[in-house]
Amino acid sequence: MTRSADLRSLLERPVLEVAPRLLGAVLRHGDVACRLTEVEAYDGAHDPGSHAYRGPTPRNAVMFGPAGHLYVYFTYGMHWCANVVCGVEGVASAVLLRAGEIVEGHETARARRTAARTDRDLARGPARLCQALAIGRDQNGHDLTSAPLTLEPASAPPRAVRTGPRVGLRDAADRPWRFYLPDEPTVSTYRPASRLRSRS
DNA sequence: GCTCCGATTATCT
C-alpha cells in the first residue's frame, strides 16, 4: 500500500476519529517539518463553529472536496490558518492545525517567525504554525500527498490524548473537540471567547 | 504566568 493511500484511508474517517490520530503526525513543507501537538475538529454542516455550517461559499469550497487537501483561510485581517480536510467527499469536515513542535528546519522557521523569542513559540498557535511553515493563500486546496507540502501520519496512535473546549469560539464549551498531547510545551494556552473583548 | 488592547481586511449578512 502506498503512503498516499495510507493517508487517505486515515483521513476519510469521521472527523472525531481523525483529529486525535493527527497528533504526532508530521507536516512538512520543504525543509521545515512540524510535529503536531494540538488540533481541533470541525464537523461541517452539523457544527455551528464550522465555516461550512451555512453551506458552501467560495471560501470554504475546499472543505467540501476530498480528504487530504489543505483548507487555508485568512482571518483577523492578517493571519492564515490551516485545516486538513477529512471525511468523504461532500462532507465538509476538517481538522484545524492549532500547534506543533518544529522538528526540522529550525533556521528557516526562526527567520520566518522573528517575533518568536524561543523555539517553543515557533508554531504554538494556528497562525504561527502557518507562518513557520510558509502556508498561505497559495497553499489553499493543496493535496497533502504531493511534495513539497506533505502530511506524514504517525505510525501509531498517540499514547495519551487530552481534550477540551475549542479556542476562540462563541459557545465553545458545548463541544470539547480540541485535542492535544499532554506535557507538550508547544500546546497553546486556552483563551475562552467569553473573555475576549468581543462583547463591548 | 496573567490581563488588556490595537492591528487590519476578506468574507458574509
Added chain:
DNA sequence: GATAATCGGAGCG
C-alpha cells in the same frame, strides 16, 4: 457594516 477558528506588545505579579 460587523465580524473574525489570532497575535504581539505593554504592563503587572
